[in-house]
Amino acid sequence: MIRDLAALMDAVGWPSAHVVAHSWSAKVAALWATRQPQRFRSLVLIDPFFIDRIPVWLTPTFPLLYRVLPFLKMMGPFDSYQQAEQQARQLKQYRGWSELQQSVFQIPSPPTISGCPNSDTSMDGNEILKRYQMGERRFPKVNLQEADLTNICLNHADFSHSDLRQSRCGKSDFSHATFNAADLSEAIFWGTNLMQADLQHAQLREADLSGANLQQANLEQANLSKASLCGANLSHAQLSHALLFETDFRASTDQQTNLSHAQLTGADLSYANLSEALLCHANLDAAKLCRAKLQQRNPQIPWVTDLTQASLRYADLSYADLTGAILRNADLTGADLTGTILTNADLTGAILPDGTLHCPSQ
Structure with missing residues (x-):
């Protein structure tokens, strides 16, 4: 079950989520939270099944329960969805999908884009460039997976809802x-x-x-x-509200990553690496930076996390980790600094979580 849920989150691009679990699933969710805490934004357990250790008297008979209790029969694992459905149909509790459930869980139709002759069409880089040079600018819902679009000019072009996975x-x-809403997973935009x-x-x-x-x-x-x-x-x-889980913002060999004046309100930067990044005047209100790295990684280079x-x-x-970071006049009102490393950090003039002003003597 843990592997299935983790795979589902990966498939939809959720590095973390609010998890609500009931009964036996609540016990499983608690175990999952201890193994992969970074997956959880919050956890709600409802009537968990033996949240502590299972009683000794129940241990010898527990394997037998898997053959008797319906809810345990459906715990799997199953080789396919069809196998799970077949098992469910054999249970007396099975009622099928109600009309309400079907209306809630039905797969929505993809949005239609009017006036789009290239809808769901596969194209390569040469054809895109040829059409662009002829004055065409709209290429929504085009399949450009693994296409070569290197070193060309396509400014003002529209690739909304297009597939550019692993494109160059x-x-x-x-x-x-x-x-907008395009899939650019694993695409290379180096120096673009x-x-x-x-x-x-x-x-x-x-x-990249x-x-x-x-x-x-x-x-x-x-x-x-x-x-x-x-x-x-x-x-x-x-x-704002972007998912930046484990994203790498480190400085390159010759250039500092510049996030000055960027709007990162509510963004998820958990486990992100922002070492030596420039973040002056950035708005990180209500952002999630749990276990993020914002320290001075290499004292030999001229940059520091600012x-x-x-x-x-x-x-x-x-x-x-904000070791050696500069937080002068930063506003940390209400921020969660539990376990935060601030060794040699410069907090001169910063507003601390309790609303007080930090002075160098402190």
Whole structure:
């Protein structure tokens, strides 16, 4: 069950979630939380089944219960959905799907885009470039998986809802382009110009955006989990409520990652690496930075994690590492600093979680 739920979360791009579990599943969820706490934003247990250790008297008979109790028969594992459904149909409690359940869980139809002759069409980079040079700008719902779009100019192009997984787009110009709800997982945008691009709700899991220019780009609610943004320019970018779980923002060999003035309100940066990143004036209110790395990683390079005048109101910085970071005049009102490492951090003029002003003598 744990593997199934973890796989489901990975499939939909959720690095963590609020989990509600009942009865036997509550016991399983509790075990899961101890093994993979990073998966949980919160956990609600309802009437858990022996939340502590199972009584000794029950242990010898427990395997027999799997053959008798219906809810245990459905615990699996099953080789396929069809096998699980076949097992469920043999139980007297089986009632099938009600009309209400079918209406709630039915698979929605994909959104239709009017005036789109290329809907669900597979194309390659050469054809895209040819059509672009002829004046075409709209390429929504196009299949460009593994396409080569390297070192070309496609600014102001519209790739909404398109599939660009594992595509190669390095050194290209996509400024002002639209990738709304597009799938760019594992795509390569190394050194690409994406200034003022619209990437709302886009899937960028494990994408390589190292050295990319994302200045003023809109990445609101985008999924950038495990993506690489080393040395990228994200100044004034919109990243509110984006998923940035385990995302790499470290400085490159010759350039600091720039997140100055970026909007990261409510973003999930758990386990992200922001070492030596520039975050001055960034808005991280209510952001989740649990166990994130914001320390000075390499004293030999000229950069340091800079959060000067950043807003971190009610942010979760629990167990984050801010060794040597600069937080001058930062606002930490209501922030969670449980287990946070602040060794040699500069908090001069910062507003602390309790609302008091930090002074160097403190």
